[in-house]
Amino acid sequence: MELPTALLFAFMFVLFAFITQYVVSHFGDHGLSLLSIVVGLTDIDPFILSLLSGKFAVPDNLISSAIIISSASNNVLKTVYAVSLSRNRSVMIAVIWLLILSVISCIYTFNIL
Numbered sequence: 001m002e003l004p005t006a007l008l009f010a011f012m013f014v015l016f017a018f019i020t021q022y023v024v025s026h027f028g029d030h031g032l033s034l035l036s037i038v039v040g041l042t043d044i045d046p047f048i049l050s051l052l053s054g055k056f057a058v059p060d061n062l063i064s065s066a067i068i069i070s071s072a073s074n075n076v077l078k079t080v081y082a083v084s085l086s087r088n089r090s091v092m093i094a095v096i097w098l099l100i101l102s103v104i105s106c107i108y109t110f111n112i113l
Contacts, residue, residue: 013050041073072106
């Protein structure tokens, strides 16, 4: 890994840890769920790692649901990328599967809560 990439990842990790702590302490469980949706539209790896390594005052099932929600939101972003950047119709199969996975993830998550 190159140094600039590693520094960007470290910065994102610290930033997401700070934002997550702020949101959890000020907005609680619903704030974390909303943050998970927003974070899914960016890079979710630093967010997930900060959730798993942080000491947040939330139950484990909420952390699991935040990870699933951010993953579902990230699948929607990948769908947008696939539709907008692809010139091949065969990508529509992947688009359909990504949307199905996002819907299933949301249904599963909101049945857990």
